[in-house]
Amino acid sequence: MIRKNTLCFFTAMALCAIACRSNNENKSTGSELQEVPVVQILKKDTIIHTNYVAAIEARRNVELRAKVQGYLEQIYVDEGQEVKEGQLLFKLNDKEYRLALDKAKANLANMQAEAKAASLEAQRVSGLVTKKIISSTELDLAKTRVRSAEAKVAEAQALESEAAHHLSYTAIYAPFSGVIDRIPLRSGSLVNEGALLTTVSDLSTVHAYFNVSENEYLQILQSNGNEKKNDALNSTVELFLSNGNKYAHKGIIKTMEGQIDAGTGSIAFRASFPNPNHLLKHGSTGKIVVTTPVQEVLLVPQKAVFEIQDKNYVYVVEKNNVVTMRNFIPSVRINDYYIVQSGLSNGDNIVLEGVQSIKNGMRIQPRTVQNDSLLAQRLK
Secondary structure: OHHHHHHHHHHHHHHHHHHHHHHHHHHHHHHOOOEEEEEEOOOEEEEEEEEEEEEEEEEEEEEEEOOOOEEEEEEOOOOOOEEOOOOEEEEEOOHHHHHHHHHHHHHHHHHHHHHHHHHHHHHHHHHHHHOOOOOHHHHHHHHHHHHHHHHHHHHHHHHHHHHHHHHHOOEEEOOOOEEEOOOOOOOOOEEOOOOEEEEEEEEEEEEEEEEEEHHHHHHHHHHHHOOOHHHHOOOEEEEEEOOOOEOOOOEEEEEEOOOOOOOOOEEEEEEEEEOOOOOOOOOOEEEEEEEEEEEEEOEEEHHHOEEEOOEEEEEEEOHHHEEEEEEEEEEEEEOOEEEEEEOOOOOOEEEOOOHHHOOOOOEOEEEEEOHHHHHHHHOO
């Protein structure tokens, strides 16, 4: 009997120890909550810097082509040389065209003499008709000869003008001040009509073309609550060169295309930059940085957002630090942020990072991250 009671006593003690250990483990598990960075989203004014790939073109970039055929007699410039408007660049052999002009002038003089003779004949016939020596029909014929001779004079004048133009085409001048590009031909080369002689680029100012998505285009126009095109134009932008260095001069958005490209969903902008040292060349590339002020908006960091079936969600921290999935609709995505259109409210606390390791309804240990410091790090 004593042995049986002793066995029951030890069995009860063992069960009690197991239960206590289980309770302690449960308490320990409940107290060790996952620490998660949390940020409070607030309405605020801020500045968004958006980057766009830019194609740089000269203010004017014109191909110089031969208008007539001939041998290239003289090249007066070198590749890469700066030239002034009206400066002589190339000279084709003009002997053939001078002969053609002399011939056209001689033909004109001949036609003018024939016209003069026809006019004098008409005057003589007119006197005879007045004296009723000959019929008026003879006067009509004389006047017809005068008109024919005058038409031949006009034709000869046109031929002379054409010959003069052909002769003038043998000298090629700079259409504006700029920089000479590659010269593919050399002195003595036979130049065919339409052959490329060189290209002249006006690099005093360059244009940077960049494509903006439709949403970002609307955001630029609607910044500061303004939807006026002229406010979007004349905005200051910055340029970063292909080596990553910032260009010394700021540019101004001068114009935009009149329609949105249906294939890409974007619209092209053009910004102009001064180029006093000709550092920027036609055909260069770079990165345009557009600064857009926005007012009273909710900004949600991209890394806090996850997608389910093409919808955007965040984890909102509710009472007792329990997280709840919430869908929101962004109006536009700029850099690493979404601007909220609907679904979230001013003052909501959301999970900033580690959303992959969190489940809906889970309780967390929040670690607050200041929104201002976060913006300072990301919106550069």
